[in-house]
Amino acid sequence: MATRAALGAGVVTLARQLTLEAMAVALVGGAGGIVARSVLARVPAWLPPSVPPVTAPRLDLTVGAAGALVAVLAGLSLAACIVKWR
Numbered sequence: 452m453a454t455r456a457a458l459g460a461g462v463v464t465l466a467r468q469l470t471l472e473a474m475a476v477a478l479v480g481g482a483g484g485i486v487a488r489s490v491l492a493r494v495p496a497w498l499p500p501s502v503p504p505v506t507a508p509r510l511d512l513t514v515g516a517a518g519a520l521v522a523v524l525a526g527l528s529l530a531a532c533i534v535k536w537r
Contacts, residue, residue, distance in 0.1 A: 470530040477526030481518055 456465060495504070 466530070469533045470527070473530040473533070474523070474526040477522040477529070480525075481522035484518060485515075 452465060452468070455468070460468075492509075
């Protein structure tokens with residue numbers, strides 16, 4: 452950031468970079484949640500028979516859409532906070 456600013460990048464360019472970086476982090480976090488869900492869905496198969504049966508977690512479209520919305524809003528708010536502090 453400091454290098455780009457020293458080389459003459461404008462405020463809009465720096466804000467765009469921060470937004471893209473924050474969105475990338477948020478989307479990777481959302482994808483990590485989906486991966487964690489798929490791993491947790493296989494946990495009941497690993498349990499010994501002495502453990503009572505557990506229902507596997509499931510992900511429906513509403514939960515997925517809400518998670519994606521939260522990830523996008525978190526990325527945008529992080530970018531807005533960083534730009535505001537600059």
